[in-house]
Amino acid sequence: MERIGLIAGNGRLPFLFASAARAQGLEVVAVAHRGEVDPALASEVASLTWVRLGQVDRIVRAFRDAGVTRAAMAGGIGRVRAFTEARPDLGAVRILSRLRSVRDDALLRAVADYFESHGVTIVAPTDWLAQALCPAGHLAGPSLNPSQEKDVALGREVATLLGQADVGQTVVVRQGHVLALEAVEGTDEAIRRGAKYGGAGAVVVKRCKPGQDLRFDLPAVGPRTLDVMKEVGATVLALEVGKTVLLDAPELFRKADTTGISLVGVP
Missing domain, CATH: 3.40.50.20 (Rossmann fold)
Incomplete structure (x- = not known):
């Protein structure tokens, strides 16, 4: 073998x-x-x-x-x-x-x-994990409203700059304001920090760094991420299509539906 x-x-x-x-x-x-x-x-x-x-x-x-x-x-x-x-x-x-x-x-x-x-x-x-990569479109939870779509677009723009600096992969946004950028603390703590300043309703965007070497450091999310978002009242999780690994996808989608968190795959 x-x-x-x-x-x-x-x-x-x-x-x-x-x-x-x-x-x-x-x-x-x-x-x-x-x-x-x-x-x-x-x-x-x-x-x-x-x-x-x-x-x-x-x-x-x-x-x-x-x-x-x-x-x-x-x-x-x-x-x-x-x-x-x-x-x-x-x-x-x-x-x-x-x-x-x-x-x-x-x-x-x-x-x-x-x-x-x-x-x-x-x-x-x-x-070996092509089937676990994030697909495009609305994946679970409520559809995005226009304000949330704008926050996702802003989060993607800022995450691109963050990735170019090789700092982190996650940005937290609410109503056009950037609340937190991921650094050494990791995704979960970045989400908590963003909610501390912006309150409930935050939008979380996670994407690869531009030019990311796919051999390592790929973004990955699972049900635990949604647990943290529910804890602080964040309402949207936007993930990069084809480059974010979904850990335990069936449970991730189920939890998004039951908690009312919107889960979307964006280019």
Whole structure:
């Protein structure tokens, strides 16, 4: 059986990838970051090796020992944890020493290049997850009113600029005012911060960075995102078509309908 490597971070995306790869006849060899990955992933893969953030050479050895030549990155790494708990090994030090910038995209591309120089090609998880990518149009919940459509358009415009700066993927808007931009705190806290200033009725827009490398850092949303939106009274979630991964889509759509949150896919 052909093997595929999985470099796992937090959230449901590693589980979604493992399930899809198995369904396509692949044996999944996973490397999981401590403090980020749900230990239940071990039951979804053929083998699992635990590493600390920054142990690049340990990942290379795990894949080499298992005969893995292709691997996908799936799931996030908390940025605060990355600052405080990283344990860089010699491989990580070599990668960092060659970088002019430690922005997300530059760092992840450098990591991918390092793996490839050691015989492991990094591939896009979406090659196995096409069915989980956001479709176009109204997906669930109430239809948008004209004011909400304007807020979505503004959010898309601002998210494009935010992505060009390689800062974040999420913008919170209400009645033509930008309430919050995602930074190191992540999507959920950006939503809460926006609602703190704008109150109920906020519109949340999430999109890829322009020129996004689809091998890593794809936007992903699931039912938990809607739980946070319901908590603060946000009413619209607009996602980029074809580049946002929907985690547990049936439950996501059901929850949008029952909570009255509008879910739309926009180009």
